[in-house]
Amino acid sequence: xxxxxxxxxxQGQICIIDVKGYLDAHTAPDLENEFNKLIDNQQYKxxxxxxxxxxxxxxxxGVFMAYVETMREHKGDIKFSSLKxxxxxxxxxxxxxVLYEFYDNDEEAIFKFNQ
Amino acid sequence: xxxxxNIANNELVIYSSTDNLSEVREFIAAAWISYGYDNKEGMxxxxxxxxxxxxxxxxxxxxKANGIIKIKVENKKDKFIIKITDKGSHFDPNQVPxxxxxxxxxxxxxxxxxxxxxxxxxxxxxxxxKGRTNELxxxxxxN
Numbered sequence: 451x452x453x454x455x456x457x458x459x460x461q462g463q464i465c466i467i468d469v470k471g472y473l474d475a476h477t478a479p480d481l482e483n484e485f486n487k488l489i490d491n492q493q494y495k496x497x498x499x500x501x502x503x504x505x506x507x508x509x510x511x512g513v514f515m516a517y518v519e520t521m522r523e524h525k526g527d528i529k530f531s532s533l534k535x536x537x538x539x540x541x542x543x544x545x546x547x548v549l550y551e552f553y554d555n556d557e558e559a560i561f562k563f564n565q
Numbered sequence: 566x567x568x569x570x571n572i573a574n575n576e577l578v579i580y581s582s583t584d585n586l587s588e589v590r591e592f593i594a595a596a597w598i599s600y601g602y603d604n605k606e607g608m609x610x611x612x613x614x615x616x617x618x619x620x621x622x623x624x625x626x627x628x629k630a631n632g633i634i635k636i637k638v639e640n641k642k643d644k645f646i647i648k649i650t651d652k653g654s655h656f657d658p659n660q661v662p663x664x665x666x667x668x669x670x671x672x673x674x675x676x677x678x679x680x681x682x683x684x685x686x687x688x689x690x691x692x693x694x695k696g697r698t699n700e701l702x703x704x705x706x707x708n
Contacts, residue, residue: 453587472587474583474586474587474615474619475583475586475615475619475622475623476583476584476586476587505590505608505612507586507612507615507616507619507679508616508619508676508678508679508681508682509619509675509676509679511675511678512675512676512677512678513675514675515666515669515670515674515675515676516673516674516675517673518670519670519671519672519673520673536605536608540612540682543682543685544666544678544681544682546666549666549667549670
């Protein structure tokens with residue numbers, strides 16, 4: 451079974467989601483649940499920290515596609531931070547860098563939200 | 566069946582559950598490395614096979630976990646070939662149009678990226694329907 455873990459922490463008005471391990475079609479529903487919880491709590495400003503994510507398939511990318519519009523409708527966004535090169539390359543291959551903001555660390559992403 | 570035996574036979578047989586995707590990736594990565602190829606490229610091949618199997622689970626077996634998926638690996642001259650067979654509904658990945666990602670996002674829909682990603686990562690994607698069996702052949706050129 452794929453090893454995946456998702457957890458959230460708050461930093462002021464912004465929620466940081468930490469994803470760890472392997473994000474595939476089996477584990478993507480765990481990430482969907484995390485986004486559903488945020489929407490229930492009306493938290494729309496989200497930074498996803500990929501520092502400990504080793505692998506992503508299209509099922510994982512699909513989760514962000516399904517939720518980003520809701521966040522943006524409420525003056526929020528999903529921003530990405532701390533991606534390993536292999537993981538970033540998959541986003542890049544599908545053209546995500548023109549649709550999402552990518553940052554080297556959480557602080558830069560949070561700074562952008564607070565601007 | 567032990568992993569060692571799978572690799573020796575160059576074949577892995579799984580039930581159609583997403584629970585088994587990690588085993589598929591490990592099998593492909595191990596086969597790739599056993600031929601002495603670069604690990605980074607192996608991850609891309611493993612991702613492509615993950616996408617192919619995810620697609621079979623969803624569209625050929627309609628998320629029912631009792632279907633069989635057979636994955637066979639072959640190293641031929643300058644080609645790494647993966648043959649994936651199932652006995653579910655017919656589904657030709659080459660018929661899937663390129664996804665319009667901004668439009669899908671606007672409609673709050675994920676999905677539709679797997680076959681596109683697989684075709685970007687592999688050099689050849691061939692689908693054949695042989696009676697009740699679907700056969701998908703993925704090829705990575707080595708040079």
